[in-house]
Amino acid sequence: xxxxxxxxxxxxxxxxxxxLIPVIMKDDVPLFSGKIAYLGFRDTESFIEGTLDxxxxxxxxxxxADKPTFFRYSFRFESKDVVLEQEIGVIFAPExxxxxxxxxxxxxxxxxxxxxxxxxxxxxxxxxxLPSCGEFRLYDLxxxxxxxxxxxxxxxxxxxxxxxFPAIIIPxxxxxxxxxxxxxxxxxxxxxxxxxxxAHGLPNGRTPEFYRNLVGYAGYPKRGFDAVDPTKxxxxxxxLRVKRALExxxxxxxxxxxxxxxxGASQGAWQCYAGxxxxxxxxxxxxxxxxxxxxxxxGWPFTxxxxxxxxxxxxxxxxxxxxxxxxxxxxxxxxxAGLVDTVCRPDGVAAAFNVCPSQEKMLYWANEMRH
Numbered sequence: 001x002x003x004x005x006x007x008x009x010x011x012x013x014x015x016x017x018x019x020l021i022p023v024i025m026k027d028d029v030p031l032f033s034g035k036i037a038y039l040g041f042r043d044t045e046s047f048i049e050g051t052l053d054x055x056x057x058x059x060x061x062x063x064x065a066d067k068p069t070f071f072r073y074s075f076r077f078e079s080k081d082v083v084l085e086q087e088i089g090v091i092f093a094p095e096x097x098x099x100x101x102x103x104x105x106x107x108x109x110x111x112x113x114x115x116x117x118x119x120x121x122x123x124x125x126x127x128x129x130l131p132s133c134g135e136f137r138l139y140d141l142x143x144x145x146x147x148x149x150x151x152x153x154x155x156x157x158x159x160x161x162x163x164x165f166p167a168i169i170i171p172x173x174x175x176x177x178x179x180x181x182x183x184x185x186x187x188x189x190x191x192x193x194x195x196x197x198x199a200h201g202l203p204n205g206r207t208p209e210f211y212r213n214l215v216g217y218a219g220y221p222k223r224g225f226d227a228v229d230p231t232k233x234x235x236x237x238x239x240l241r242v243k244r245a246l247e248x249x250x251x252x253x254x255x256x257x258x259x260x261x262x263x264g265a266s267q268g269a270w271q272c273y274a275g276x277x278x279x280x281x282x283x284x285x286x287x288x289x290x291x292x293x294x295x296x297x298x299g300w301p302f303t304x305x306x307x308x309x310x311x312x313x314x315x316x317x318x319x320x321x322x323x324x325x326x327x328x329x330x331x332x333x334x335x336x337a338g339l340v341d342t343v344c345r346p347d348g349v350a351a352a353f354n355v356c357p358s359q360e361k362m363l364y365w366a367n368e369m370r371h
Contacts, residue, residue, distance in 0.1 A: 001025075001077055003088040003368060010339050010365030014065055014093050021060040022052065022075050024084065032057065034079060041072040043347070044298075065092035070339065070346050089339025089346070089367050097350040099323040100297040101314075107328070110319050111278060114230070117146050118240050125248050127155065130180075130205075135159055136188035138180075140204055141195065145244045147237050152198040153245065154180030156188035157254050165193040166259030167249045171242055171271035172197060173264070174221065174291070174301075176214045178204035192261075193254050197245050199238060199267065221267070221301030225313035225320075235270075235320055242275035250281060259283055266291045266300070266344060266371065269335075270322050273352075277325040284332040289341055289371055292322035294348035303343055323352035332360040338369030 006019040022038075024031040032054050038061065040048040052059040063071050070091040077084040104110065123143050130138040136156045143151040158165055170183045179196040187194035198204060200217070224233035242262075249255060260279075262272035263286045270292030276282040291300040295310075295317040302310055302317075310317075318324060326333070333356055337349040346365070353363045 001075065001084040001086045003075065003086050005088060005090065005367055007090060008367070010089065010367035011091050011094050012065075014067065016064065016092075018063050018071075018090050019060045020063070020073055020088055020090070021058065022077075022086070024054060024077055034077065037076045037078075039074045041074075043069055044304075044342075044345070063090065068093040068096040068347075072340050072342075087340040087368065087370070091339060091346050091350065091365060094346070094350040094363070094365070095354060097347050097354060099294045099321065099351045099355060101295070101318040101321060101324075103321075103324040103327050103355075104318050107319060107324055110230070114236055114240060115243065115278065117231070118244060121146060123244065123247060123251070125251070130154070132156075136185065138184070141248065143244055143248050145201065145237070145241050146231075149201040149237055149241070151241050151244045151248065152179060152201045152204060154184050154196045154204060156184035156192075156194045158188045158191055158193070160191060162191070163254065164256040165191060165254055166261065167193040167195070167252075167255045168261040168263055169195045169197055169242070169245055169249060169275070171245075171262070171264045171268040171275070172199040173266040173268045174199075176200055176202060176217050177211050178202065178206055180204055193249065193252065195245060195249055197242065197271075199241075199271070201241060222313070225316050227316075230316055230319070233316060233320070238271060239274035239278065239320075242271045243278040246275055246279045246281065261286070263287065265289055273322040273325040273329070274320075276329050276331065282331060284334075285329070286334040288336045289338050289344045289369070290322060290335060290349055290352070291344050292320065293344065293352035294323050295321045297348060297351075298345070299348035300344045303345065321352075323348075323355055326352050326356040329356055330358050333358045334362050334364070336364045336366060336369075338371060339365055339367045341369065341371045343371035 002023040004021040125143040127139040132138040179198040184194040265288040269287030269290030
């Protein structure tokens with residue numbers, strides 16, 4: 001199944017008509033028989049369902065909006081030979097979305113208090129050489145951090161004849177796993193000093209069973225947000241590990257002293273925004289399907305949680321919102337977001353992007369990208 005849109009970039013203006021056109025191909029020839037069932041969602045709520053008759057040439061769905069909103073349509077084609085399912089989305093007036101919480105006036109003071117804990121802990125970086133192919137040197141890297149949980153990652157240093165390199169840190173997405181999933185090797189092959197950063201300070205290079213059997217991580221992204229003490233919030237430690245990782249990379253003699261990048265997806269993107277806020281040396285940020293945006297409106301990890309329950313966390317959420325980190329970022333920013341992403345919703349991503357004051361920023365909507 002191919003889904004075509006009259007607005008291929010995924011976004012439209014209020015009042016514009018958007019046509020969504022499903023095409024079924026068989027042996028590279030369009031099929032003009034059968035029916036396609038569809039279900040439409042506006043924002044997060046289903047609002048329409050029906051069927052399209054393929055015998056009617058150019059059959060399509062039309063959607064419009066009179067205010068900022070986003071749509072997601074699910075299509076299903078079934079025959080005796082095959083079942084095909086596909087989704088496509090569109091967002092109207094993305095430039096008009098804004099965060100549902102005010103940026104705290106004391107945001108910098110709040111995080112200065114957290115950073116004070118980090119500064120009191122000696123870094124004590126440790127590098128252990130790993131087997132590598134010769135195009136780059138690989139190391140298991142650890143360093144001390146808050147709460148007794150270390151920075152942990154895989155570091156790659158190019159072996160291309162140069163001695164100093166631009167640096168990039170890639171924080172991990174959600175879940176628990178070891179660092180070193182090809183990210184560092186790829187970036188090192190492009191001439192970067194690269195660190196794949198373990199989200200939880202876990203040891204790297206263990207068996208899949210080791211990570212599957214980890215306990216104590218269930219529900220960690222929301223942990224502590226209803227506590228009085230912000231140091232009890234799990235994400236505090238995760239964000240400070242990004243800051244310590246930046247310090248570590250900047251201390252390496254192989255860093256060129258000028259170019260320092262952060263790149264990540266989902267939870268990794270959230271860490272990128274926090275890291276760029278906490279360390280002014282970061283020179284550019286590139287993220288995909290970013291989490292942590294517009295938390296008070298249900299941005300991940302609070303997706304699907306009723307507003308009355310989110311109220312329990314209202315005191316601390318603004319201090320961790322990716323939107324408010326971005327509101328202080330002036331370096332180049334690239335975001336790639338999915339319009340059928342039901343985890344990190346497009347409205348929150350748009351809201352966060354809109355408040356970023358960078359003069360070099362780009363938001364690319366992928367209208368068929370899930371989480």
